[in-house]
Amino acid sequence: MMKNKFYSKRNINVFNTPIEIGLRALIIxxxxxxxxxDLNRLVIYDYLVTHSSDFNEGMNSLHPPSPHRSGELxxxxxxxxxxxxxMYSKELLDIEYTKDGIYYxxxxxxxxxxxxxxxxxxxxxxxxxxxxIQRFKYYSDKELSLFVKVNIPKWGSEFTKESLVRGDI
Structure with a gap:
């Protein structure tokens, strides 16, 4: 078997890596x-951007549904x-240090x-x-956290019944 001279043993994962999530954060x-x-709102926005059907059932999500995806938060x-x-190391975003915390x-x-x-x-x-952003920008941090807390048990739970049918539990 011939060795590929362009292949290396370095980590070649591209999904859920800092570069992928950093690029999504930069776009948001x-x-x-x-x-x-702040970081908390950015993580929530990232989740809602990739799993939009969790808050808007009429649309497809950017990423496919997965069981227990709410754990991504x-x-x-x-x-x-x-x-x-x-992204900051490449000067693509700014960090603000305030009395209320760190903001991006x-x-x-x-x-x-x-x-x-x-x-x-x-x-x-x-x-x-x-x-x-249009949907959630006027939510206070407390209201956004409450929205997540109320809905998180539902996100990814559609697979629970499927596992009962398959006998996975």
Whole structure:
């Protein structure tokens, strides 16, 4: 068997990596038109952008449904922070330190960089980000957290009944 000289043993994962989640965060921040948000709101927005059918049953989500996907709200927090740090290291976003905490904001380089993204996924991500922001931008942090708390038991639960039928439990 011939070895591929272009293959390396380095990590080649692309899904749920800091670069993927960092790029999504950058697009979400850019759609906020200069407003800054904290990590908690950014993680929630990222979840709602990728799983839009969880709050709007009439539309398809950007990502396919998966069982217990609501756990992403907890798991992705660390990776989101790594993604933000990566985007910040490339000067693609700004960090604001305030008395209320740490906030993230798109800058001029953000929109220039995002302007080069023209894949169907990136364009849909921009569209879904706009929609999520329009829907939730007037929610206070407390109202947004309550929305998540009330709805989180439903997100991904459609697979619970399926596992009963298959006998997975």
């Amino acid at each position: 921040l850019n759609e906020l038109s200069g407003e800054s948000i 907890i798991i992705k927090r660390k990776i989101m922070q790594e993604g933000i740090n990566l 904001k798109a800058n001029q380089l953000s929109s220039f960089f995002i302007g080069y993204l023209d894949s169907t996924y990136a364009l849909n991500l921009m569209k879904f980000s706009k929609m999520v």
